[in-house]
Amino acid sequence: MTIFVAQHARRATPEATASAVLDDLDSRVTDEASFLVLPENVFTNGGDVQELPRRLREECLDRLTALARTRGTYVLTGSWTETRPGGGLVQVTRLLDPGGSECARVERPVLPDGTTGTGDDFPVVETPFGRVGVLLGPDFWLVEPPRIECLAGAELLLVAGSLDGRQQASQRAAVWGIATLNTVAVVFAGSLSERCGGGSAVAVPEGFVAEAGTDEGVIEAPWDVERIRHLREPDLRFQQTLWFGLWARRTELYTDLTAQVS
């Protein structure tokens, strides 16, 4: 079983970006794929965040659906901007199953500064390859959303993300750190642009399995859910200890995390 992650530079137009990304996926993603993950805001030109034209959205979704079906893979579509009734812009990511059906969707508001907001739904999907959590944009960096999905049993986090902070070296390292602190595998997809520093990676608690750095392309990594299940099984003899972070919690101490803090 293999995970594929797309990382591409943005072109002059959304159409050109979409063509570059989708053509590359068609040629590189093999039938070995169990998951394919695309980044936040995947088909833009790198300028202001704007609604992706309906015709282009439909074409992109059609091609990703075909890819899911022909390769027999789960596809996290990355996100693109759509308009909701009332005129609000949202970023939307969809998880397509190998039949091409949508099995999870996350929508997040586009904030006034063009960045993506956070939300209150954190889906976990049962698949033949393990339980997967779906995350979009900054929810990944918030500590709580990845944690909630792992507490619900997610063994693999699929992240339509972006490395767009001011501390990108720390962000890159945190992809692995979040995997360690939650005893989970993380598939993080990010784009390349003036603001977005790539950093697509597949990480497990012990380290990175694959990293794209700032190279354009599609990276792939093996996926073994049994390794995560092994690490989560308590071993009271000190030989492995990462299970502790999930098992030893004292929930009565955490109530302040659900309170508004000024």
Added chain:
Amino acid sequence: MRVAVVQTQWVDDPEDGLRNAYQAIEDVCGAGDIDLVCFPEFLLGPPWYMPGQDGLKGRTDTPIPGPIVDGFQSLARKLNTHILLGSLVEDMQDGMYRNTSLLIGRQGVITGRAVKAHPFGNEMVVCRQTDALGVLSTEFGQIGIAVCSDFWIPEVVRLLALAGARTVFVPGGTLGQNQPLMVNALRTAAYLNDVNIVYASSVGVVRGKRGDRLVEIHFAGTSLVASPDGVLAQAGSDEPETLVVDIDEPADGDGRRWQQLRRPDAYRALLTPYAGADRDLAGELRASLTGGGGPDRGRPAAATSTHEGTRS
């Protein structure tokens, strides 16, 4: 704040361990003004309830207050520094213990205390845990203390950061097999929460028998200081040493931005247990302490019947 992080070595005689700790404070403070000296978890050496350490009962545990703490208080007063006694096994005098971190102020007064909240191993059976996590007010602002394995629960550093801590002290001990991921996890906690992390660890091997098995637990030092931007200083894994690091409150970074995007009303699921937890670990440990078998379950296939413990 100028911090000295003392990486201790566990020695056979706790009296030697105590003398080494006193000497480390004298040495580092004698070389320059130090605002705070930070020690690891179990600064006197292994607690008696670690595998095969029964002979240390009454030697590496201590009442608080008591003569051991008195000595550190005198040193703090003499050297005009804060001392964070990473942790001591506090003898509660009623058959129970606590894993307690003490902050001693410049005047030699105990000004703060943090009791480990998340027990590891036999602590589930023989120790009491704290009922609250909170920050301490100091002349350096508010600080947090996450005693060793408390760090492995991401909720702890998050709570301390949300409560106002800009520096979180983690008196701990790096297990051999965890060394690289421990460093990165500490760095990650600093970044995500926009805090400094001051981590003190020890070196050495704990050896003893548990039933018919030889137990070896390797500690790999790697004390460090991390800011949200990365690791500022890091000790080695084999020797006692002291890091001296000047740390400032972090400038608002990405972590602060992430915190402003939080939606706490949506986080009720954090108040529920991990969905996969289906064993009574305290019960299994209780059985092992009373000779009733116990922690065989979950043993990796690679472990032999005569040897257990960490990888060096």
